[in-house]
Structures are given as C-alpha cells and as structure tokens.
Amino acid sequence: MANILIAGCGDVGITLGVNLAKAGHRVWGLRRRPSPLPVELHPLVADLADPASLRALPRGLDYVFYTAAPDGFSETSYQAVYVDGIHNLLTALYETGQNLHRVFLTSSTSVYAQHQGEWVDEDSPAEAMSFSARSIRTGENLLWQGNFPATVVRFGGIYGSGRTRLLESVRQGTATCVETLFTNRIHRDDAAAVLHHLMTVPAPAALYLGVDDEPAPQCQVMRWLAKQLGVPEPAVTATVGKLRRACAPTNDVVITVYGPAAFNCATPIIKRVTKRCYSVLNRAANRPPTLTPG
Numbered sequence: 315m316a317n318i319l320i321a322g323c324g325d326v327g328i329t330l331g332v333n334l335a336k337a338g339h340r341v342w343g344l345r346r347r348p349s350p351l352p353v354e355l356h357p358l359v360a361d362l363a364d365p366a367s368l369r370a371l372p373r374g375l376d377y378v379f380y381t382a383a384p385d386g387f388s389e390t391s392y393q394a395v396y397v398d399g400i401h402n403l404l405t406a407l408y409e410t411g412q413n414l415h416r417v418f419l420t421s422s423t424s425v426y427a428q429h430q431g432e433w434v435d436e437d438s439p440a441e442a443m444s445f446s447a448r449s450i451r452t453g454e455n456l457l458w459q460g461n462f463p464a465t466v467v468r469f470g471g472i473y474g475s476g477r478t479r480l481l482e483s484v485r486q487g488t489a490t491c492v493e494t495l496f497t498n499r500i501h502r503d504d505a506a507a508v509l510h511h512l513m514t515v516p517a518p519a520a521l522y523l524g525v526d527d528e529p530a531p532q533c534q535v536m537r538w539l540a541k542q543l544g545v546p547e548p549a550v551t552a553t554v555g556k557l558r559r560a561c562a563p564t565n566d567v568v569i570t571v572y573g574p575a576a577f578n579c580a581t582p583i584i585k586r587v588t589k590r591c592y593s594v595l596n597r598a599a600n601r602p603p604t605l606t607p608g
Contacts, residue, residue, distance in 0.1 A: 315339055316415075316513075317375050321403055322362060322382020322395070323351065325475055326420060330379060330506040331355045337510075342372055362399035368406035377513055378407065378417045380457075389445040396453030404460045414462045416518065418509055421468040423498060423523065425450050431494055436521045440468075458520060465512060469505055469524035470498035477502075484539045489548040491533040498525040 316339045320327040323343030328351065331341045335354035343355040344362075351357050360367040362382060382399055384391035400419070407414065425440040425447045432438075440451060457464040473480070483489035500508075505524055512518045536548045 316377055317372065318342070318377045318379070319344060319372065319375050320379045320381055322380060323355070324381060324383055326472065326502055326505050327379065327381035328352060329503055330381065330509050333506055333510050362402055363394050365402045365405065368402060371406055371410050373410065375412050376415050378414060379509060380417065380419045387446070392446045392449035396449040400453040400456045404456065408461050416463045416465060417457060418512065419454065419457050419464065419466045421450055421454055421466045423468045423470050423525070425468065431496060436523060465518045465520060465522065467508060467512065467522045467524045470500050472502055472505055473499050474502040481539060484536055484548060485543050485545055487546065489536055490551040491536045491548050492552065493531065493533050493550055495532040496529045497532045497535055498529050500525055
C-alpha cells in the first residue's frame with residue numbers, strides 16, 4: 315500500500331484517486347474548498363497558492379500527483395497553477411521531509427508550436443509562446459529541477475464528464491474546421507488510467523504524451539459528430555490562426571507515443587474510444603445510451 319497525495323483534486327484527480335483507493339492505496343485529495351469528495355479519498359483542505367496552508371501535508375507520502383487546473387484562460391490563472399502552485403507544493407514537500415518515489419504532473423500538448431501536420435513525440439521541441447504554454451513549461455522545469463524524481467504527462471484535449479463544448483458547437487452550427495488540422499483527445503477516465511499505470515512502471519521516463527497514436531483530422535471528427543447528432547456538417551475555413559486561438563487548450567498537431575510504458579496503457583484505450591464517443595453523444599442529447607463506456 316502506498317500513501318498518495320493528489321494535489322488539485324478535480325475531475326481527473328478524483329477519478330484517479332478512486333481507482334488508486336480501490337487498488338488498496340491510501341489517498342488524500344487536496345483542494346481549496348471542503349467540497350464533498352468520494353468516500354474513498356481523505357479530504358485535505360489547502361490552497362496551492364498559500365504556502366502556509368500546505369504545512370499540514372500528510373507525512374510519509376510515497377507519490378504525489380499534481381492535477382490542478384487553472385480557474386480560467388488567463389495569464390494570472392496559469393501562473394498561479396503551473397508556476398506558483400508547483401513551487402509552493404515542492405517547497406512544502408521538501409520542508410516536511412517527504413521521501414517520495416515520484417511526483418507526476420498533468421501537463422498539456424498545447425506547449426507544442428507545430429501546426430503543419432507534423433508528427434510530434436517526446437523528443438519534439440516544445441516552443442509555443444502563448445502565456446499558457448510559457449507557464450506550463452516553467453512548471454514542468456520546476457518539477458524536473460526539483461528534489462524528487464518527476465514525470466510529466468502532456469495530455470491532449472480531455473473530454474467526457476460534462477465537457478461538451480465541441481458537441482454543442484457542432485449541434486448549434488457554430489463550429490468550423492480546417493481540413494489540414496489534426497486533433498488529439500483523450501477521455502477523462504483514460505487520462506486517469508494513464509497516470510495510474512505510470513505509477514506501476516518501475517522506472518518511468520521524465521516525459522510522456524497522453525494520447526493514442528491514432529490522431530484524426532479535425533474536420534473528420536466534426537463531420538462524424540454532426541452525423542451522429544443529425545445536424546449539418548460544420549463549415550470549412552482556412553483561417554488557421556483564428557481557429558488556434560479559439561481552441562487554445564488543444565493543439566492542432568499529429569502526436570504519437572512510443573515505448574512499452576505508453577503502449578501497454580494505450581492499447582485498451584484505443585478500443586474504448588468509439589464506445590465513449592457514443593456514450594457522451596447520447597448523454598448530451600438526453601437520450602438513453604446505445605453503448606456504454608468500456
């Protein structure tokens with residue numbers, strides 16, 4: 315049994331925490347507000363932006379997952395989560411004498427600037443210059459340069475559990491797409507499964523990309539959604555720059571992953587994608603699901 319802290323215990327963190335608890339681990343969920351957490355998790359009220367509140371961290375932790383997300387798409391929010399929050403937590407972990415096996419960070423593929431359909435892997439340069447990408451990369455470097463072994467997972471766009479913005483834009487006819495752009499996404503449950511899996515790897519690498527190796531053209535995805543929803547296909551646009559700004563949290567690159575740690579986890583994920591898509595579509599349409607998540 316391991317003692318595990320999930321810092322910034324939101325949607326992905328809660329899913330991960332419940333899975334870890336069911337596997338026999340002791341899990342604390344750190345969040346700013348004493349909102350009810352699943353009974354499997356031990357609540358810990360603290361603010362990652364307030365160093366003083368982090369002095370009450372549990373002792374004897376083995377693993378930490380940093381899954382905090384910004385409150386909004388602003389420079390202040392990204393700085394608070396990916397720079398100040400990571401710095402404060404690492405300092406608190408060191409000052410409380412933790413002897414961690416590893417710290418994991420949920421990051422984003424939005425750090426990549428490639429936008430010409432290139433294949434991107436863990437060795438590709440991450441040079442996006444938006445304020446969000448700069449804050450995320452700063453946080454990644456803080457983690458890698460810290461006192462504990464660290465692994466960063468750059469996830470593609472996470473969907474599921476109420477994240478229906480794309481579905482609604484297609485349904486309402488406001489969505490547009492670019493033929494040459496690709497989209498890389500991952501279900502919330504699968505993102506949690508990736509993190510859980512990496513904790514079991516004896517010597518995980520410093521960086522992984524949290525997507526499968528079957529990227530899809532953006533227009534293909536939107537046309538499929540339109541067909542399932544019974545609405546007209548979205549309009550095609552050539553305005554790449556405008557679209558990228560509108561979809562800032564998601565990058566328009568082709569991404570793949572290599573290595574046994576990623577392959578072993580990604581194989582079942584790929585098989586569940588269609589079922590998850592149908593389930594999300596039917597929930598969004600207030601219809602009984604014809605397929606359930608695998």
